Amino acid sequence: xxxxxxxxxxxxxxxxxxxxxxxxxxxxxxxxxxxxxxxxxxxxxxxxxxxxxxxxxxxxxxxxxxxxxxxxxxxxxxxxxxxxxxxxxxxxxxxxxxxxxxxxxxxxxxxxxxxxxxxxxxxxxxxxxxxxxxxxxxxxxxxxxxxxxxxxxxxxxxxxxxxxxxxxxxxxxxxxxxxxxxxxxxxxxxxxxxxxxxxxxxxxxxxxxxxxxxxxxxxxxxxxxxxxxxxxxxxxxxxxxxxxxxxxxxxxxxxxxxxxxxxxxxxxxxxxxxxxxxxxxxxxxxxxxxxxxxxxxxxxxxxxxxxxxxxxxxxxxxxxxxxxxxxxxxxxxxxxxxxxxxxxxxxxxxxxxxxxxxxxxxxxxxxxxxxxxxxxxxxxxxxxxx
Ligand SMILES: Nc1ncnc2c1ncn2[C@@H]1O[C@H](COP(=O)(O)OP(=O)(O)OP(=O)(O)O)[C@@H](O)[C@H]1O
Numbered sequence: 001x002x003x004x005x006x007x008x009x010x011x012x013x014x015x016x017x018x019x020x021x022x023x024x025x026x027x028x029x030x031x032x033x034x035x036x037x038x039x040x041x042x043x044x045x046x047x048x049x050x051x052x053x054x055x056x057x058x059x060x061x062x063x064x065x066x067x068x069x070x071x072x073x074x075x076x077x078x079x080x081x082x083x084x085x086x087x088x089x090x091x092x093x094x095x096x097x098x099x100x101x102x103x104x105x106x107x108x109x110x111x112x113x114x115x116x117x118x119x120x121x122x123x124x125x126x127x128x129x130x131x132x133x134x135x136x137x138x139x140x141x142x143x144x145x146x147x148x149x150x151x152x153x154x155x156x157x158x159x160x161x162x163x164x165x166x167x168x169x170x171x172x173x174x175x176x177x178x179x180x181x182x183x184x185x186x187x188x189x190x191x192x193x194x195x196x197x198x199x200x201x202x203x204x205x206x207x208x209x210x211x212x213x214x215x216x217x218x219x220x221x222x223x224x225x226x227x228x229x230x231x232x233x234x235x236x237x238x239x240x241x242x243x244x245x246x247x248x249x250x251x252x253x254x255x256x257x258x259x260x261x262x263x264x265x266x267x268x269x270x271x272x273x274x275x276x277x278x279x280x281x282x283x284x285x286x287x288x289x290x291x292x293x294x295x296x297x298x299x300x301x302x303x304x305x306x307x308x309x310x311x312x313x314x315x316x317x318x319x320x321x322x323x324x325x326x327x328x329x330x331x332x333x334x335x336x337x338x339x340x341x342x343x344x345x346x347x348x349x350x351x352x353x354x355x356x357x358x359x360x361x362x363x364x365x366x367x368x369x370x371x372x373x374x375x376x377x378x379x380x381x382x383x384x385x386x
Contacts, residue, residue: 001024001025001026001027001061001062001188002023002024002025002048002059002060002061002156002188002190003023003024003025003059003060003061003063004021004022004023004024004025004044004048004057004059005022005057005058005059005060006020006021006022006056006057006058007020007021007022007044007047007054007056007057007058007059008020008021008054008055008056008057008213009040009043009044009047009052009054009055009056009213010055010056016212016213017040017043017213018040018043018044018047018054018213019040019212019213019214020056020057020214021040021044021057021209021213021214021215022057022215023207023215023218025188025190025205026188026204026205027188028186028187028188029188029189029204029205030178030182030189030191030202030203030204030205031189031190031191031203031204031205031206031207032190032191032192032193032198032199032202032203032205032206032207033045033190033191033192033193033207033209034192034193034194034195034196034199034203034206034207034208034209035194035208035209035210035211035216035236036194036210036211036236037194038211039209039210039211039212039213040209040212040213041160041192041193041194041209042160042192043213044192044209044213045158045160045190045192046160047059048066048078048156048158048190049074049075049078049080049158050066050071050074050075061074061077061156076100076104076152076154077154077155077156078154078156078157078158079148079149079150079151079152079154079156079157079158079187080149080157080158080159080160081142081145081146081148081149081157081158081159081160081162082145082160082161082162083160083161083162083164083165084138084141084165085133085141085142085144085145086145087133087141087144087145087148088133089132089133089134090132091132092129092130092131092132093115093119093124093128093129093130093131093132093133093136093144094112094115094116094119094129094130095115096133096144096148097114097115097118097119097144097147097148097151098111098112098114098115098151099148099151100148100151100152101114101151101152104152112129114151115129115147115151116129118147118148118150118151119144119147121147121150121181121184122143122144122146122147122150122177122181123143123177124140124143124144124147128140137170138165138166138170139166139170139171139173139174142162142163142165142166142174143174143177145162146162146177146178146181150181150185150187154187155187155188156187156188156189156190157187157188157189157190158189158190159189159190159191159192160192161192161193161194162174162191163175163193163198164193164194164195171198175198175201175202178202179202191203196236196237196238197244199221200221200224200225200244200247203220203221204220205218205219205220206218206219206220206221206224208224208229208233208236210232216229216230216232216233216236217229217230217233221248222245222248224237225237225241225242225244225245225248226245226372226375228241243332243335244332246330246331246332246335246368247330247332248330249330249331249332249367249368249371250327250328250330250331251324251325251326251327251328251329251330251331251333251334251348251367252326252327253367253370253371254326254331254334254348254359254363254364254367255357255359255363255367256326256348256356256357256358256359257276257357257358257359258356258357259274259275259276260274260275260276260279260281260282260283260345260357260358261274261282261283261285261355261357261358262274262282262283262284262285262295262300263284263285263286263287264284264285264286264287264292265287268301271300271301272301274297275297276345276358278360279297279343279345279358279360280296280297280298280343281294281295281296281297281318281343281345282294282295282297282300283295283320283347283355283358284317285354285355288354289352289353289354289355290349290353290354290355291320291323291347291349291355292317292320293317293318293319293320294317294318294319294320294342294343295316295317295318296316299316318342318343319342320341320347321337321340321341321342321347322336322337322340323337323346323347323348323349323353323355324336324337324346324347324348324349325348325349325350325351326348326349326350326356326357328351331364331367331368331371334346334348334359334364335361335364335365335368338359338360338361338364339361344360344361345358345359345360345361346358346359346360346361346364
């Protein structure tokens with residue numbers, strides 16, 4: 001555990017970048033420092049590996065004051081990733097990744113083997129090992145930066161705006177890759193960003209700093225979204241915070257109605273027995289159980305034909321839209337499916353994509369209220385959501 005205790009940094013010109021900051025960074029989790037430009041995020045991060053020396057307070061790692069540790073040993077226990085990767089341009093990708101192992105005296109062959117292993121781990125084709133950084137895309141260079149930081153297997157990873165220089169799609173991919181790697185390796189990561197959405201996506205804990213390097217709030221992302229400490233944090237979180245917070249609620253407790261589903265080869269009698277209260281449509285599924293589309297229930301019954309028969313064939317079906325995976329996707333995804341559905345009802349599927357039931361926007365809203373009251377968080381007025 002990294003304990004930041006009443007830490008301050010006053011630069012020689014008198015600028016107070018960090019002021020009495022206290023944080024407990026839990027082991028094997030991602031702690032994000034987020035806040036507006038100039039609020040002291042980078043300064044805080046660099047005080048952890050002593051690239052910047054603190055001027056007040058203390059930082060402990062597993063109970064040991066970092067001031068009492070030799071700087072080299074301290075830095076070897078911490079990988080460091082920066083924006084634009086900061087790769088050595090005149091060295092190959094394999095050599096970049098193998099920098100620290102070589103410094104530690106590993107043989108060339110062993111360092112190379114480690115580089116290859118790490119390239120695979122961060123999702124890079126090992127055929128790129130002999131290339132130079134300029135021959136890689138920005139996103140690929142960032143992956144090399146992460147691989148390089150992991151090379152000597154340090155328990156701590158410090159990441160300073162590591163994905164800020166790439167476009168949003170690549171950035172999303174890198175965030176997902178980081179979460180996957182973290183699941184495998186379980187490092188203690190301190191991650192700096194000014195992007196609150198990135199903080200919410202990758203953080204187990206989020207420290208929101210305000211200008212002057214003071215802590216505004218320290219909480220897990222769902223708690224931050226549901227109960228911001230004050231108006232400034234609320235403002236920083238931005239619009240849609242209620243809707244975004246739904247990402248942290250699962251759909252396992254959401255009841256879906258299988259009665260609204262009819263097979264495409266159903267008999268007229270079977271069709272007449274299917275119905276869901278309040279829904280004027282039936283979800284037609286193929287022989288494999290996957291949704292084909294919505295059929296008007298009354299017309300289907302009148303036609304007396306099977307759902308996908310000549311009169312009520314697929315051409316008559318409304319698109320079923322996006323489905324959510326019941327028990328796997330979040331309430332946010334379920335609500336989104338319902339909002340985008342032509343019937344206003346969302347389709348729930350199992351892991352194989354087979355329809356398991358349908359659920360209305362109102363039922364999802366009720367599940368949201370129930371989930372909030374169970375957690376004791378502020379209720380979200382879905383009707384008024386932007
Ligand atoms: N060497 C320095 N001397 C004086 N002031 C500095 C120095 N380095 C940083 N500062 C100031 O300290 C404050 C915090 O800077 P820091 O780089 O930690 O902020 P940040 O939150 O990481 O910002 P950004 O998101 O823009 O990178 C800023 O006001 C900055 O101008």
